[in-house]
Amino acid sequence: MAPRIVLVGLGALGAGYASRLLDAGCDLRVLVDPGRAARYAERPTIVNGRPYDFPLSTGADGPADLAVVAVKRAALDEAIALLRPCVDERTVILSLLNGIDSEEVLARAFPAATVLLAVSVGIDAVRDGRDVRFTSLGRILVGEPANPGPAADRVATVAALLTGAGIECAVPADMVRELWWKWLINVGVNQVSALSRAPYRVLQDRDNPAREVMVAAQREVIAVANARGVALDEHDIVRWLAVLDGLGPDNYTSMAQDALAGRPTEVDGFGGTVVTLGRELGVPVPVNTVLYGLLKGAEAASPPR
Template sequence: MERVALVGLGAIGAGYASRFVEAGIDLRVLADAGRRARYAGQPTIVNGRRYDFDFSDGSDGPADLAVVAVKRAALDEAIELLRPCVTGRTVVLSLLNGIDSEEVLAAAFPQATVLLAVSVGIDAVRENREVRFSSLGRIVFGEPANPGPHAEAVAETSDLLARAGIEAVVPQDMVHELWWKWLINVGVNQVSALIRAPYGVLQDRANPARAVMIAAQREVIGVANARGVRLDETDLDRWLDVLDTLGPQNYTSMAQDALAGRPTEVDSFAGTMVRLGAELGVDVPVNTVLYGLLKGAEAVQP
């Protein structure tokens, strides 16, 4: 496994792209003509270092690994960019927030190996084309249950990430990990976006916003259990331990979007929670309120 194609050069994508380049791995960043022109005019800076990434429209050969690091609203565009370079030998990793992007990618690329994946513990922040982070966290990935029928592809992907200096973990129950990451996002991303605050505010045990975050996450536990996914309070405690390791001055990606006046991922979080709650007969009052407030805030965005 040698060639990597990455779509999405935001905070998370740029952070991981910098590691691939530093390790000498053949990386192409896929983008349309307009973005390629903008990137050429304003190179990406990661932790103070300039990176002149190799940009492509995807037509210059197959990729061994395709990393998708866009927001949910840009997934369809990312799929079209990836079409020329995804083959039967390609492994696809989606780092999108939410619980359904892998299904969409698997439907688009039935010939490829689409693994479940989440990025945990990364605190990258982007301002224009400058990205900074104190922690890249780790990528947790694999088949729904590991080891599975694509164990060789999982092992090769793990080796490539290790060569890039990216911590990778392959759990036995990846479905659990996917929902655990969604539990994190439903709480911290939405509350931080609503109050437009960095991690430090939610690390403060005395701040009322922390209680709202936790209440939203407890609702995820209820919905997960109704779907047959075994989340419980120990998963919430595990998240709170991770929260304490993040840079207190850094912001979630959703808070960054809110501050910049960009659309947020509320539909992937509270929107999905409200829909699943209705389908499963699980009350989700906190997420119902978060959905209304965040959608209302977007509607009056200048």
């Protein structure tokens, strides 16, 4: 019997992965509230030019084997409410949220379930209304807090399911470090791209000063991580720059998309968290302090949409 999968969050990232799961014949349902169910029923989601009528559910189908959470951090409480009837002791939860704390929140909300650490790296999906396009889905890194040897059965099962659906997946030896590495990426590229309203090609340009600001913000994450006992270093920035060079040059980060659309951004989980941790740990973070302040100021000056 095929595993039952539910997904919350049909934005750029969620729609990209949902299209692969549906194409692979997976038993997938997209969890929605009644309002979204009505809106989604009116028009299919378009992914790379192809219409998808994703199967929708309000949770009445019962517990799922795998729950994928692909919302923005501000919508996590709403996602948890939608997930409640779909989670029991057999459910594995995969959080693809940016930041370093969503797994802890989900584990508190669903203590009987298995919450794995996961990050999506190298995806360049862009959403415009119900239209989503991407040139790269990147890969998902998944695991328990430490995977020193062969993956545990639940990790291996999830990795095999994703790989079978055409979603590249890997199980790193130190998943906590990878979680912080993804956060390092987002703190730099998302904040700088949101302020500059720039696509990836601006930050791929080695001569553009915006790239230097991105790297400077990421070096502050390394300092904070080291103070917390997470062994990030300069090689992690080199790893990121190699990923950056492979992204669609005219695509935008999720935070730049939000800024351009006048939507609230995830700045509190990026620069805001760096500033808070820097203060707690006695680590100077002047670049992130400025980025956080400017982004919060820009949000306050923008009329709500």
